[in-house]
Amino acid sequence: MNSTQALSRNTILDAVRANQPATQPMPTIPHFHTNKPADLVATFCQSVARMAGVVISEDVPNLDSFQRAKFPEAKVICSATPEYAGTIKPASLNHWSEASTIDVCIVRSPMGVAETGSVLLSDIELQVNTIAYLAHDLVVLLDPKQIVPNIHDVYEHPHFKLRPYSVLMTGPSGSGDIGAIVVHPAQGVKSLTVFLSPAPDAGQRTG
Amino acid sequence: MSRPVEQAKNAETFLADTVHEERLDKLLWAARMRRDAAARQVPEWEELRTLASEIKEHTLSNLSDYLTQFEARATANGVTVHWARDAHEHNQIVHDILAEQEINLLIKSKSMLTEECDLRPFLERRGIRVTETDLGERIQQLDNQPPAHITGPAIHKTNHDVAILFSQKYGSDPNNEDIAYLAGVMRENTRPDILAARAGMTGANFVVAETGAIVVATNEGNADLAANTPELHICSVGIEKIIPTMESLAVFIRLLARSATGDTITQYTSTFRGPRKGAAMHVILVDNGRSARLGMKRFWHSLKCIRCAACMNTCPVYRRSGGLSYGSTYTGPIGIITMPTFEIRKYSVLPFSSTLNGSCTNVCPVKIDIHEQIYGWREVMEENGQIQVVKKEAMRVADKVLSHPALYQVATATLSTALEVLPHFAVYNRLNVWGKHRDLPQAGTETFHEWYRTHRPKTNEEVGQA
Numbered sequence: 315m316n317s318t319q320a321l322s323r324n325t326i327l328d329a330v331r332a333n334q335p336a337t338q339p340m341p342t343i344p345h346f347h348t349n350k351p352a353d354l355v356a357t358f359c360q361s362v363a364r365m366a367g368v369v370i371s372e373d374v375p376n377l378d379s380f381q382r383a384k385f386p387e388a389k390v391i392c393s394a395t396p397e398y399a400g401t402i403k404p405a406s407l408n409h410w411s412e413a414s415t416i417d418v419c420i421v422r423s424p425m426g427v428a429e430t431g432s433v434l435l436s437d438i439e440l441q442v443n444t445i446a447y448l449a450h451d452l453v454v455l456l457d458p459k460q461i462v463p464n465i466h467d468v469y470e471h472p473h474f475k476l477r478p479y480s481v482l483m484t485g486p487s488g489s490g491d492i493g494a495i496v497v498h499p500a501q502g503v504k505s506l507t508v509f510l511s512p513a514p515d516a517g518q519r520t521g
Numbered sequence: 522m523s524r525p526v527e528q529a530k531n532a533e534t535f536l537a538d539t540v541h542e543e544r545l546d547k548l549l550w551a552a553r554m555r556r557d558a559a560a561r562q563v564p565e566w567e568e569l570r571t572l573a574s575e576i577k578e579h580t581l582s583n584l585s586d587y588l589t590q591f592e593a594r595a596t597a598n599g600v601t602v603h604w605a606r607d608a609h610e611h612n613q614i615v616h617d618i619l620a621e622q623e624i625n626l627l628i629k630s631k632s633m634l635t636e637e638c639d640l641r642p643f644l645e646r647r648g649i650r651v652t653e654t655d656l657g658e659r660i661q662q663l664d665n666q667p668p669a670h671i672t673g674p675a676i677h678k679t680n681h682d683v684a685i686l687f688s689q690k691y692g693s694d695p696n697n698e699d700i701a702y703l704a705g706v707m708r709e710n711t712r713p714d715i716l717a718a719r720a721g722m723t724g725a726n727f728v729v730a731e732t733g734a735i736v737v738a739t740n741e742g743n744a745d746l747a748a749n750t751p752e753l754h755i756c757s758v759g760i761e762k763i764i765p766t767m768e769s770l771a772v773f774i775r776l777l778a779r780s781a782t783g784d785t786i787t788q789y790t791s792t793f794r795g796p797r798k799g800a801a802m803h804v805i806l807v808d809n810g811r812s813a814r815l816g817m818k819r820f821w822h823s824l825k826c827i828r829c830a831a832c833m834n835t836c837p838v839y840r841r842s843g844g845l846s847y848g849s850t851y852t853g854p855i856g857i858i859t860m861p862t863f864e865i866r867k868y869s870v871l872p873f874s875s876t877l878n879g880s881c882t883n884v885c886p887v888k889i890d891i892h893e894q895i896y897g898w899r900e901v902m903e904e905n906g907q908i909q910v911v912k913k914e915a916m917r918v919a920d921k922v923l924s925h926p927a928l929y930q931v932a933t934a935t936l937s938t939a940l941e942v943l944p945h946f947a948v949y950n951r952l953n954v955w956g957k958h959r960d961l962p963q964a965g966t967e968t969f970h971e972w973y974r975t976h977r978p979k980t981n982e983e984v985g986q987a
Binding site for chain 1: 548551552563564565571572575576578579581582583584585588589598599603604605606610654655656657660673674675676678679680683700701703704708711712715716717732734740741742743745746749750751752760765767768769770771772774775782784785786787788789790791792793794795796797806808812813815816818821
């Protein structure tokens with residue numbers, strides 16, 4: 315830290331110390347599980363739909379036929395999960411901006427949230443963070459047993475203490491900036507599809 | 522020293538245009554209704570508000586410790602932490618980081634702090650082009666206007682306004698007012714900058730001391746694009762945004778989107794703890810008057826603000842004036858109680874742009890006593906000699922009348938008659954700002970005192986029998 319920065323830092327901290335009010339206690343924060351939904355999966359599905367996402371329940375998703383039906387013109391399929399081959403892997407990208415060539419991105423999430431319909435992703439699952447933003451469409455695999463009741467629960471996931479980047483993603487990119495009417499996409503992905511399928515054992519592959 | 526902003530006068534232009542005024546009023550009230558519907562879905566809503574308020578009060582009263590904790594954790598994560606005493610120092614730091622890498626294009630996501638610091642013109646004068654990636658911010662940037670609302674910067678503009686603007690700046694179809702089309706035009710024209718930029722800037726909704734992380738919530742994912750695409754990520758954040766832990770973050774995330782738009786959460790709620798491999802991350806902690814505000818006994822609670830704009834959406838003055846009439850970075854109720862700390866004379870009239878109805882206080886997710894602070898600022902303006910002559914006269918007369926019961930009763934009886942009989946110009950004149958753009962309500966046939974004497978018991982003993 316140079317001397318100007320040291321001066322700024324000390325000036326600010328001195329002013330804060332001099333002015334901060336008498337200390338007030340930190341409250342205890344409950345998880346509010348007395349109000350948690352009875353059916354986590356059904357609540358999760360409703361929450362995703364409210365944010366213009368789609369949920370498909372399939373034990374072993376046939377991603378090939380899904381992709382051919384929903385994204386027939388997609389040429390570049392980037393799979394960040396060993397469960398699906400795709401046409402490219404994130405490791406083949408030399409710069410984060412190269413993810414803009416991706417038509418469909420497929421990734422597995424370690425946790426979903428019933429309250430909001432969010433799926434958790436981090437740099438570990440994505441490998442290259444931009445694949446879930448610069449791609450045209452996003453497909454997320456999620457084990458329904460890994461859906462937790464609410465936001466208090468998901469923030470206990472170790473990713474938030476360990477990973478440089480984590481995101482709670484809820485539906486596709488949207489904006490209500492014109493006339494307060496939400497349209498999709500805005501700057502990010504056009505669609506978000508969540509496949510509810512159990513996390514496979516190591517080495518198992520789908521279509 | 523600036524002349525005081527005359528919010529009511531500025532609002533006249535907006536009010537004269539009934540199309541924009543009625544539309545904004547409706548849109549924002551609808552947002553207020555959506556907020557209420559979302560809150561009703563959460564049985565523990567009031568408990569969350571109390572928790573949020575207490576967490577912020579605890580943090581602000583221990584701010585120096587949490588700031589140093591954040592600095593230590595973030596630095597250990599590989600983040601370079603900077604400290605900026607004021608807006609100029611902040612802008613200089615940003616410029617120096619970019620200049621060191623010879624960067625001349627910066628993409629950024631929405632940050633009210635950077636608006637407060639007037640960052641864009643500072644960088645542009647020094648040869649650095651800045652592209653806003655948030656749809657509303659970009660509209661305002663192209664139109665050379667500041668943001669009019671904290672969460673929807675261009676919410677005051679109609680589809681038609683945007684279609685014309687985009688046709689002028691992007692060559693798109695001026696007759697196509699479809700919102701999806703317009704969003705697509707913006708996306709197409711912004712994507713090249715996102716891919717080419719070597720630096721991206723974000724603000725932060727929250728700063729987590731425990732993990733050294735910054736948290737950003739967007740609908741578009743543009744903060745994630747700005748932070749993850751280029752090799753350099755700069756985050757600017759006010760020192761008051763700190764919260765202690767990830768556990769406490771959950772309380773705020775459950776309140777933020779519901780208060781702002783009525784959704785349970787924004788599409789992207791992202792946590793940045795450190796740089797990507799091969800990239801750099803900088804966090805600039807900005808004071809710019811916040812440490813001073815922390816010492817204001819009556820006003821430090823305004824630092825709890827999480828920038829949801831629920832207060833603006835409910836405020837009858839804001840809804841009918843539009844944000845630009847305030848002439849300030851922060852507008853509406855939260856603007857009224859914070860802007861005077863930046864420049865007391867310039868914003869001396871803002872505390873009078875309020876009916877003191879208190880609905881802002883009712884909807885504030887962190888329980889800031891907004892309307893009471895607005896009143897407090899009126900007292901400060903009086904003490905500091907900042908109140909205009911007109912207001913002073915009107916208030917002196919009101920004080921005389923209100924403190925003399927006999928005078929009051931004569932005045933109210935007379936007023937009802939006066940309202941019926943006096944010609945229009947005597948009622949609607951310079952002293953009556955209220956009447957300028959509203960018709961006064963019909964006066965009743967009797968005063969409240971007359972009604973009370975007729976309908977209510979005369980003595981306390983009779984109360985139980987009424």
